Structures are given as structure tokens and as C-alpha cells.
Amino acid sequence: MKKMYQKQPNRWSCFPTAVAIVLGINVQEIFTYLGHDGSERCWKYLNEPFCRRSFHQQEMVNFCFIRGYAMITICEHLAIAPQGSQDHYIFNNPEYSRYVKYHNGVLTGRTSRNIPHAAALLGGHVIDPTTGKIMEENLIIDQFHIIHKLDMS
Numbered sequence: 554m555k556k557m558y559q560k561q562p563n564r565w566s567c568f569p570t571a572v573a574i575v576l577g578i579n580v581q582e583i584f585t586y587l588g589h590d591g592s593e594r595c596w597k598y599l600n601e602p603f604c605r606r607s608f609h610q611q612e613m614v615n616f617c618f619i620r621g622y623a624m625i626t627i628c629e630h631l632a633i634a635p636q637g638s639q640d641h642y643i644f645n646n647p648e649y650s651r652y653v654k655y656h657n658g659v660l661t662g663r664t665s666r667n668i669p670h671a672a673a674l675l676g677g678h679v680i681d682p683t684t685g686k687i688m689e690e691n692l693i694i695d696q697f698h699i700i701h702k703l704d705m706s
Contacts, residue, residue, distance in 0.1 A: 561682040564602035565591050567671040570682035571659040572613050574673035575700045576620065586616050610698070613659075617700055624659075625699040627652045653697055662694040 557577045561570035566580065569591070573580040584590045593606040610626070617624040629649045634641035653674065660679065661671045672688050673680040674697070681688035 558680055558685045559682070560685040562590070563592065565605040565607045567682045568608050568610075568613060568659065568661065569616075571671045571673040571680070572617065572624075572700070574680050574682065575657050575659060575675055576617070576622065583613075583616055586619070587612055613698070618703075621703050621705055623699075623701045623703055625701060627697045627699060629694055629697070649697070652699060656697075656699045656701065658697055658699040660692055660694050661696045661698065662692050665691050665693070 557579070558574060559570060559580060561567050562580065569583045569587075570580045573583055587608075589606065591605055591607045594604050595606045596604045598604075614624045627646065627649060629646055630643050631646050632641045632643045654677075657673075657675050659671050660674050661669075664670050670683075670692060672682065672692055679688040679692065680686070681690070
């Protein structure tokens with residue numbers, strides 16, 4: 554994968570831009586494949602950028618797969634609950650730090666201002682699609698989406 558740091562073209566495209574950064578392609582390739590750029594206003598009663606269609610994780614999984622990559626979602630915290638109960642038990646994924654240390658992918662979570670955000674993790678560096686540079690703001694991570702080249706032979 555070649556380095557191709559880039560800025561997201563709009564406020565709702567951090568996830569596909571982070572995927573593009575990891576894959577070393579222009580985010581426009583993802584928009585072309587999907588047939589949309591996430592800009593459709595689906596919820597007119599919400600403020601920007603939350604009123605926009607944006608992107609579903611499965612769209613990125615599909616795009617990666619047709620390009621010969623697997624997107625594997627790893628959660629930092631795991632929760633279990635008895636069926637039909639509101640009670641749940643949360644515990645740390647013991648392998649999470651190893652996944653983040655040795656793999657490239659996309660981190661998803663929230664900024665310190667509680668805004669949903671995604672960033673690329675490439676070669677141990679967190680690249681912010683907002684700036685196209687190494688991320689300076691803390692990201693409260695919910696999931697790490699490993700992007701791994703498949704052996705298609």
C-alpha cells in the first residue's frame with residue numbers, strides 16, 4: 554500500500570477517506586464504486602452534517618473486498634448480556650492492543666467534542682482525514698477496522 558494522505562471532501566466522509574488513505578487510493582474511487590458521495594439529505598430535521606446519508610460500514614467492507622482486501626472489525630471493549638435482559642457485563646478485549654500495534658486500518662469513535670469520527674491508522678501513525686495530517690486531537694475509539702490484503706490465489 555502506498556502513502557496517499559488526503560483530506561476528506563466534506564464533513565461526512567471521514568470513514569471512506571480513512572479507508573482510501575489506508576488503501577493508497579483517492580476517495581473518489583470509493584464514491585464512484587458506491588454511486589454516491591454520502592451527501593443526500595435524509596434527515597432534514599437534523600443539523601449538518603448529521604442530516605446527511607453518509608456511509609455504512611458494510612459499504613466499506615464491500616469496497617475493500619472487491620479490491621482484494623478484508624475489513625475486519627475489532628472492538629476494544631466487549632459486552633455480554635443474558636438474553637432479554639438490560640443488564641450487561643463489559644470487559645476489555647485482551648488482544649486489542651496487539652491488533653492496533655501490528656496492523657493498518659481505520660479507527661472509528663468520537664472526538665473529544667463527542668463528534669463521530671474516523672481516522673486512518675497507517676504504519677503506527679493516526680492520520681486525520683479532516684486535515685490529511687497526523688491527528689492532533691484525541692479520538693475516543695470504539696472500533697478498529699483492520700484492512701488486510703487477501704491472498705486470492
